[in-house]
Amino acid sequence: MIPIHYTIIPVRPEAHLYRVSCTVDGPDPSGQKFAMPAWVPGSYMIRDFARHVVSIRAASRNRAVALEKLDKHTWRAQPVEGSLTVSFEVYAWDLSVRGAHLDTRHGFFNGACVFLRVLGQESAPCELEILRPMGARYRNWRVATAMPRKGARPYGFGTYVTGDYDELIDHPVEMGEFSLARFRACGVPHDIVITGRHRADLARLQRDLKRLCELHIRFIGEPAPMKRYVFLVTAVGEGYGGLEHRASTALLCSRDDLPREGETEVTERYRTFLGLASHEYFHTWNVKRIKPAAFAPYELDRENYTTLLWAFEGITSYYDDLALLRCGLIEKKDYLELLGRSITTHLRTPGRTIQSLAESSFDAWIKYYRQDENSPNASVSYYVKGSLVALCLDLLVRDKTRGRKSLDDIMRALWRRHGLTGAGVEEDGIERLAAEAAGLELKRYFDEWLRSTRELPLKALLATHGVAMELRPPESSQDKGGRPARSKSAAGLAMLGIRARAHDDDTAVTHVLEGGAAQGAGIAAGDVIVAVDGLRPGRAGLDAALAKRRPGERVVIHAFRRDELITFDAQLGRAETDTCVLSESTGGKRLRERWLGPRRG
Numbered sequence: 089m090i091p092i093h094y095t096i097i098p099v100r101p102e103a104h105l106y107r108v109s110c111t112v113d114g115p116d117p118s119g120q121k122f123a124m125p126a127w128v129p130g131s132y133m134i135r136d137f138a139r140h141v142v143s144i145r146a147a148s149r150n151r152a153v154a155l156e157k158l159d160k161h162t163w164r165a166q167p168v169e170g171s172l173t174v175s176f177e178v179y180a181w182d183l184s185v186r187g188a189h190l191d192t193r194h195g196f197f198n199g200a201c202v203f204l205r206v207l208g209q210e211s212a213p214c215e216l217e218i219l220r221p222m223g224a225r226y227r228n229w230r231v232a233t234a235m236p237r238k239g240a241r242p243y244g245f246g247t248y249v250t251g252d253y254d255e256l257i258d259h260p261v262e263m264g265e266f267s268l269a270r271f272r273a274c275g276v277p278h279d280i281v282i283t284g285r286h287r288a289d290l291a292r293l294q295r296d297l298k299r300l301c302e303l304h305i306r307f308i309g310e311p312a313p314m315k316r317y318v319f320l321v322t323a324v325g326e327g328y329g330g331l332e333h334r335a336s337t338a339l340l341c342s343r344d345d346l347p348r349e350g351e352t353e354v355t356e357r358y359r360t361f362l363g364l365a366s367h368e369y370f371h372t373w374n375v376k377r378i379k380p381a382a383f384a385p386y387e388l389d390r391e392n393y394t395t396l397l398w399a400f401e402g403i404t405s406y407y408d409d410l411a412l413l414r415c416g417l418i419e420k421k422d423y424l425e426l427l428g429r430s431i432t433t434h435l436r437t438p439g440r441t442i443q444s445l446a447e448s449s450f451d452a453w454i455k456y457y458r459q460d461e462n463s464p465n466a467s468v469s470y471y472v473k474g475s476l477v478a479l480c481l482d483l484l485v486r487d488k489t490r491g492r493k494s495l496d497d498i499m500r501a502l503w504r505r506h507g508l509t510g511a512g513v514e515e516d517g518i519e520r521l522a523a524e525a526a527g528l529e530l531k532r533y534f535d536e537w538l539r540s541t542r543e544l545p546l547k548a549l550l551a552t553h554g555v556a557m558e559l560r561p562p563e564s565s566q567d568k569g570g571r572p573a574r575s576k577s578a579a580g581l582a583m584l585g586i587r588a589r590a591h592d593d594d595t596a597v598t599h600v601l602e603g604g605a606a607q608g609a610g611i612a613a614g615d616v617i618v619a620v621d622g623l624r625p626g627r628a629g630l631d632a633a634l635a636k637r638r639p640g641e642r643v644v645i646h647a648f649r650r651d652e653l654i655t656f657d658a659q660l661g662r663a664e665t666d667t668c669v670l671s672e673s674t675g676g677k678r679l680r681e682r683w684l685g686p687r688r689g
């Protein structure tokens with residue numbers, strides 16, 4: 089097929105505008121249609137990227153060609169003979185991993201935000217010319233992307249090439265004056281590109297990520313499915329996010345999550361960064377190559393429904409931290425702490441009794457990605473519960489096969505059946521293959537874990553693997569679980585049953601939890617609590633104001649709703665025993681060692 093030729097230039101970085109063109113040599117004789125994607129694969133929400141297109145025109149043989157807009161993101165050009173070029177400016181001011189961003193400091197884009205799809209020619213190869221912005225200020229800019237080069241020099245502006253449109257939008261591009269570190273994992277070149285001010289220890293990042301990447305590659309088995317891999321990291325003050333691609337990932341992190349020179353231990357913050365990198369890297373196999381049939385191919389103009397996100401996000405979330413343990417970047421006690429925190433997060437979500445995991449996945453487009461003040465009460469996370477189902481599945485299979493089989497075998501079977509062949513996974517495909525690979529009858533477990541809201545048998549399954557699961561009440565609103573209580577006093581915290589954030593010197597309610605004291609008293613999300621029993625808690629916050637109170641006591645809460653001061657009479661509740669602590673127990677040592685012990689070979 090004749091390639092489609094794209095160009096992109098940061099034409100006015102100060103106005104956050106890229107200019108993009110798309111030239112089709114063999115346009116549809118009845119009038120070529122072009123469309124902007126409505127969403128970016130990996131982030132399951134309709135974003136309507138066409139809304140950032142600020143002006144668009146078409147030309148053929150130096151003559152203007154009329155464009156008709158057919159719907160929110162589709163245009164049709166008047167029929168022409170010969171090649172047709174559509175060009176437009178696109179506004180880019182979204183510094184998230186799923187957007188496009190441009191200023192005088194750097195540029196970043198996902199292809200889905202900037203490149204038109206040529207309808208009917210999606211499988212044609214694409215050539216992309218990335219042009220340097222005009223002006224001395226941009227003289228030292230370089231380009232980082234996993235997109236294969238065709239003429240462009242390494243890290244240079246120039247021409248890149250992809251096999252089709254799907255690949256074109258699966259290689260995000262960073263440009264600017266970034267720092268760059270390189271390493272090889274199982275022989276495959278890897279780049280770490282960091283944008284934004286930072287003082288990261290690049291040598292350590294190289295070392296640690298090499299270990300992690302080699303573990304992941306060897307887990308599924310060499311050779312790695314990509315020829316090259318790029319970590320595109322944007323370091324900011326506070327931020328967190330990642331998006332997976334076939335040969336790269338875009339990560340947004342706090343610069344304090346990156347390891348500092350002179351630091352040797354894995355701090356909690358660095359552990360967060362490593363977990364994020366591990367998660368996105370595992371997606372190279374699980375969702376980018378082993379993918380739901382619903383995503384093969386992606387329909388970019390609408391929602392793509394699947395009940396399988398629990399497997400693609402949940403299993404990935406299970407392996408992201410487990411991989412840190414397996415490659416020795418964290419220790420067993422750290423891993424058990426992380427797992428204890430996940431269980432705590434899940435137990436603090438009242439919506440787990442309302443929404444099943446399969447429903448959470450199917451409705452990701454309107455629920456998980458569009459959270460509101462009622463989300464904890466009405467929905468469950470397919471990341472968190474999905475990772476706990478992956479844990480249950482792993483432990484169940486290990487237990488029932490006396491340690492001979494595990495989720496690892498299921499993942500490798502998925503890879504052989506779907507990753508290597510490119511055949512999409514049908515909605516019941518994971519369940520069927522899991523049963524087959526483990527040699528077990530698993531239907532009733534999947535029915536319960538995926539399609540009901542019954543509690544997961546975490547405690548029993550962990551016990552078979554020499555891990556004791558204990559639940560205790562939280563010690564404060566900051567207590568995320570995973571660690572034993574600091575003090576022995578178990579009088580029980582008095583709780584209002586809200587989630588909140590600081591609002592100037594007061595406390596704004598963000599969520600009112602189902603069945604809690606606040607809900608009973610009529611407090612609502614958005615209320616700003618200004619007094620407890622006539623006293624302003626101020627910066628010390630609600631925890632301090634309620635510290636000496638007992639469950640069952642009544643308190644008078646004053647709060648502003650809009651501009652009205654309202655008085656609430658609340659009877660404080662008792663903190664639930666929802667805070668999970670995991671520890672090694674005496675029994676089950678053999679299975680525990682097989683699960684969490686040093687890897688053999």
Ligand SMILES: [Zn+2]
Nearest residue numbers: 367371401404
């Ligand atoms: Zn993910």
